[in-house]
Amino acid sequence: MSIRSTSRSQLSRRTVLRGVGVGLALPALDAMTPAFAKSTDAVGPQRFVAIETNQGILPQYFFAKGEGERKQTSPYLEILKPFRDRMTAFAGVSHPEVDGGHTAERCFLTAAPHPGRSGFRNTISVDQFAAERIGHLTRFPSLALAIGTKQSLSYTQSGVQIPGEDSPSSLFRKLFIQGSPEAVNAQVKKLRQGRSILDSIGERSWQLGKRLGPADRQKLDQFYTGVRDLEQRLHKTEQWELKPKARVEMDPPQDFKDPGALIEKTRAMFDLTRLAFETDSTRLISIYIHQNAAKPNIKGVDTGTHPLTHHGNQPAKLKQLRLIESAQFEELRNLLAGLDDSRTGGHSLLDETSVFYGTPLGNGNAHTNTNLPVLLAGGGFRHSGYQALGGHSDYPLPNLFVSVLQRLGIETDSFATSTGTMRGLEIV
The missing domain is CATH 1.20.58 (Methane Monooxygenase Hydroxylase; Chain G, domain 1)
Structure with missing residues (x-):
């Protein structure tokens, strides 16, 4: 023998x-492999923030109309007009095999298939994939932030969700006190x-x-x-x-007990995101904006976001939902402006930060998970403003994650269900 x-x-x-x-099962060891990363380029260390708004984005106000020179902007993209040459909105992308309506929320950064099926087990999120490789370069390998929930978008190598930090005051203390x-x-x-x-x-x-x-x-x-x-x-x-710890000239933010303080909470978390990047406290952040039945504190809105998404094309409900989503895009614009105004080594922090924003619902009213309204801003990419990638679900969104990972200096040519890098997204 x-x-x-x-x-x-x-x-x-x-x-x-x-x-x-060890009295338990051995952990997944590929999460512990030595980090490998390219040296940063002349622009400086790259950062990544991924933001999900969970109740969808009205597609008729997000996607541009027309083709070529006749292509028109959209109401939501018009809000971001100051950054048109520093961002790309995408049409025709989704996560292959991710379905199940609202259950897809947990897969926005993982692309794990069929989250609605029994026995589903999530996979690692793109921010944690990056944190395993470059997280040691900063005090906090990553931050998982939350608005309206204590959950997060971030999942470990074994598919375990990282708890979300939903308190601006606690986050401030963690970062700077x-x-x-x-x-x-x-x-x-x-x-x-x-x-x-x-x-x-x-x-x-x-x-x-x-x-x-x-x-x-x-x-x-x-x-x-x-x-x-x-x-x-x-x-x-x-x-x-x-x-x-880094010191900043900012009073500690307050927490919001009002469930309708959707925009106020978003603004506070976006401000802390900018400060975390400015101080190089971390280079990887996820933000889960979880909207529910609470009525947001927005003039002209008298109903919660979730009920409004079941609008049935009723003009009154669409009008209110557009007010909510427009306010959210205004906060996104303010985040981009804050990053752009911040200089690190003579460069704009926006050029060093890939800002990914979008939703896992292509149509909140129909609960579809195809043709997702998503965009990427900053990161030093050569942006096109708008990129239609054909079809409604056939172009894999994880290709965008591969491009961002490579921009972060991580040597990988695949992530989840990717087929390569994102078409039309090149480094300047």
């Missing part, structure tokens, strides 16, 4: 887990304890490797490499804990 066969018969899975000091020396020392102690545990696991996995065959030893070596890499990340986090 070969050594390999003997090893398999002697070692159960429980024995292996005990051997490395230095803890007391006692609190900092306590956190550093926890991190060092974690590194000590990983040291023990690594040593036990090395000892266990002596009892395995070549193939299993190779797998365990990969696990050991992952443990060592995670230990390095903990060490990096410890170093950040010992460094003072």
